[in-house]
Amino acid sequence: MISVFRKLSWYFKEQWLKYTLAISALIVVNILGVIPPILVGQVIDLIQYNRLTQENFTYYVVLFISILTVSYLLSIYWDYTLFGRAILLEKKMRSKLMDHFMRMTSPFYSRFRTGDLMARSTNDLRALNMTAGFGILTLVDATIFMALIIGVMAIVINWKLTLAALIPLPIMAITMQRYGKKIHERFMDAQSAFSDLNNNTLESIQGVRVIRAFVQENRDTDRFKEQAEDVFQRNILVAKLDALFEPTIKVLVGLSYTIGIGYGAFFVMQSVITIGELVTFNIFLGMLIWPMFAVGELINVMQRGNASLDRTGELLSQQADVYDPKNPIQVERVEKIIFDDVTFRYPNAPDSSLNDVSLRIDKGETVGIVGKTGAGKTTLFRQLLREYPPSDEGTVFINEHPIQAYTLKQTREWIGYVPQDHILFSKTVRENILFGKENATDEEIYQILEMASLKKDIEELPEGLDTLVGESGVTLSGGQKQRVSLARALIKNPEILILDDSLSAVDGQTEAKIIQHLKEERKGKTTLIAAHRLSAVKHANEIIVLKDGRITERGCHNELMRNKNWYYSQYKKQQMEGGNQDE
Ligand SMILES: Nc1ncnc2c1ncn2[C@@H]1O[C@H](COP(=O)(O)OP(=O)(O)OP(=O)(O)O)[C@@H](O)[C@H]1O
Ligand SMILES: [Mg+2]
Known part of the structure; x- marks a missing residue:
């Protein structure tokens, strides 16, 4: 007692x-x-x-x-x-x-x-x-x-x-x-x-x-x-x-x-x-x-x-399993991200979810990551977001140093992340977007709305940008939520933008518009896109196909089409279906 x-x-x-x-x-x-x-x-x-x-x-x-x-x-x-x-x-x-x-x-x-x-x-x-x-x-x-x-x-x-x-x-x-x-x-x-x-x-x-x-x-x-x-x-x-x-x-x-x-x-x-x-x-x-x-x-x-x-x-008493190094390294810019033979297993999972993944992403490149559900796309991004302790084998490098050599704050500051399950807070649309950059002006917000093809949707809301969304507010459609979540990441204008299947709920035409905007506005910056709809990654400098956490194909769209493997057949299939869908 x-x-x-x-x-x-x-x-x-x-x-x-x-x-x-x-x-x-x-x-x-x-x-x-x-x-x-x-x-x-x-x-x-x-x-x-x-x-x-x-x-x-x-x-x-x-x-x-x-x-x-x-x-x-x-x-x-x-x-x-x-x-x-x-x-x-x-x-x-x-x-x-x-x-x-x-x-x-x-x-x-x-x-x-x-x-x-x-x-x-x-x-x-x-x-x-x-x-x-x-x-x-x-x-x-x-x-x-x-x-x-x-x-x-x-x-x-x-x-x-x-x-x-x-x-x-x-x-x-x-x-x-x-x-x-x-x-x-x-x-x-x-x-x-x-x-x-x-x-x-x-x-x-x-x-x-x-x-x-x-x-x-x-x-x-x-x-x-x-x-x-x-x-x-x-x-x-x-x-x-x-x-x-x-x-x-x-x-x-x-x-x-x-x-x-x-x-x-x-x-x-x-x-x-x-x-x-x-x-x-x-x-x-x-x-x-x-x-x-x-x-x-x-x-x-x-x-x-x-x-x-x-x-x-x-x-x-629970220790954080991802922590800052004692003497963190400071760098101005991310010149390259390198996955060197990375094998990663979730704690308590029997098998590894990434196997011998090697990947080099230079500054300014766009990389597409595709593959069946459960292939390991999100898991790959999690290595950059440092949600888990570093992988058992292999290393993720940023510039010359392992990612663990930087502070969590710095690595996360570089990244703008649009998660697969979009989470909006019970606040106004404006506040949700400003989460990415506190002091953004209205002008910037409108620019971003344009980029995320969201302007028309927001104008139609009862109070525009000041409409309350989330649990206690207006219910946005799945595609609208995705795009607000996208706008939140875009307004940060991050060095590295990660889109995890972030356009899955928007129609093909809107997707094409957004991709076009991304290409224009993010010149010189790195963009990583995971998608099920291959049209979202067609423009990427490199596309990797994952299967059971392993890279099975890689190359640009044209190369992959020539190889006539999974990517090719999937693309053909989606094109046929898409003709009906994306009206
Ligand atoms: N937190 C976790 N703990 C244990 N295993 C996990 C965890 N998250 C994912 N996995 C497993 O890791 C594998 C890869 O999952 P991941 O989420 O990376 O797939 P994905 O390619 O993003 O799939 P989707 O296209 O459905 O989003 C799956 O087999 C999944 O069951
Ligand atoms: Mg995923």
């Missing part, structure tokens, strides 16, 4: 002054809190013995109000400081995680599911917040405050009475802990059922078109009903325990009061204590209930905090 504090010690050390002040203030408030019940007892005794004068009454009232005022101010201070620090911890951990996520590469993301990462960066961090704020508060209250009250009860009033009245309290603590644990278990159960329901509902809503198309509405509704019933039943189980909890506690607290008053009255009769002291005693008993709860809660909060800390720690 304490280990969670040890694991968080870096933070407590960093914030030691604030924590020391807050905890000191909390302790002072606790000590001050013990005084009013004593004053109440004294006033009652004064009334009892007819000794209450104007003077001492004023004294009590002033003292009372002063204590309240000081407690009030100090409470505001500790509450604000303690919980403020806790929120800050959550923020710091979240930034740490986010930085970490940004540095992590594909293997990390295939190890952890998105939902899991989301849960760890929200729920778990909230649990840490609880530990650093509420945890510390309960720790102080459950130990110092409780000891203080019991001490005052035993010393100032009567130790025998204290002992007797406290008998039900350990039973209460044990009951609360047991109940608490059980409730927690059932609650977690209900929560996880709810999580499942949530996930499925989300999927159903997202996939509603598919569900309708396959006429699966009834089955889906039935499944939902079943799950909703399950969630209901589990929550009822929680409610049942909850219903038992309060009355049990009340009975035990009542028992404690009964002993306090019954046995206390006996002491009053014997003149061992005064009536005032009996009242003070019972107020103290009431004040003990919260710290008792706190003990139970403390254990819960600490356990949850510890588990959450371990879960986030597990993420943070």
Whole structure:
């Protein structure tokens, strides 16, 4: 339980002054809190013995109000400081995680599911917040405050009475802990059922078109009903325990009061204590209930905090498998890219996805990469994007140096990438495009729209460039999304442009227009194009055909046509089909 504090010690050390002040203030408030019940007892005794004068009454009232005022101010201070620090911890951990996520590469993301990462960066961090704020508060209250009250009860009033009245309290603590644990278990159960329901509902809503198309509405509704019933039943189980909890506690607290008053009255009769002291005693008993709860809660909060800390720690301990070299090389321009006998296998994959690939791309060249689906086109690009640790055999060179000799930032700055599965953010078209170059002017954007054959499409949108796209906005067609994604890469005017099957969803005519623009505007710059439709690479300086990660043919369009292999037959086939398609 304490280990969670040890694991968080870096933070407590960093914030030691604030924590020391807050905890000191909390302790002072606790000590001050013990005084009013004593004053109440004294006033009652004064009334009892007819000794209450104007003077001492004023004294009590002033003292009372002063204590309240000081407690009030100090409470505001500790509450604000303690919980403020806790929120800050959550923020710091979240930034740490986010930085970490940004540095992590594909293997990390295939190890952890998105939902899991989301849960760890929200729920778990909230649990840490609880530990650093509420945890510390309960720790102080459950130990110092409780000891203080019991001490005052035993010393100032009567130790025998204290002992007797406290008998039900350990039973209460044990009951609360047991109940608490059980409730927690059932609650977690209900929560996880709810999580499942949530996930499925989300999927159903997202996939509603598919569900309708396959006429699966009834089955889906039935499944939902079943799950909703399950969630209901589990929550009822929680409610049942909850219903038992309060009355049990009340009975035990009542028992404690009964002993306090019954046995206390006996002491009053014997003149061992005064009536005032009996009242003070019972107020103290009431004040003990919260710290008792706190003990139970403390254990819960600490356990949850510890588990959450371990879960986030597990993420943070993952090393990035692609990292910057110690002494990176700086070059002005990319003169050539060379794949030297590169063989690459994905982590955990049985076979390699690139085999002995050798390729030289000089500055200004356009290279086409074609081949059946799964041939390794995207994998080849990933070597340049450095999404995975370097290949097992062979090296990718940029100019004279292996690509690993450069910083990730530099290599990625050279590249404009249009991924195969185009991802647009839920922002305006303009913002999506500006992602490639923050400070581009409208003029530049329009130029790029022209280049990506997107101008007409954007003009037809309700608010033009300022139309919101993505999940919460206008739904763009597949081809439009591809071209926005293309515009985003083009506006960067990168040294190396990578188009991964980026024109697959546009018609043949538009494709031809875009290719024509690319040829004109990207003179002197390197362009790599992967495509299924061979017309997209026909103009390339070199075309390579991949099969099972191996280069099986290479050359320019005319050469490949003369060779009459896969490329030739594929091209012929597509030409015949294309005649009908590309109207
Ligand atoms: N993350 C991955 N982990 C393991 N294997 C992968 C991974 N990504 C791709 N592969 C495998 O590597 C091979 C090449 O895939 P790649 O995506 O490079 O093909 P592609 O030529 O781009 O295909 P497509 O034309 O369908 O885009 C395939 O056999 C695929 O199953
Ligand atoms: Mg691909």
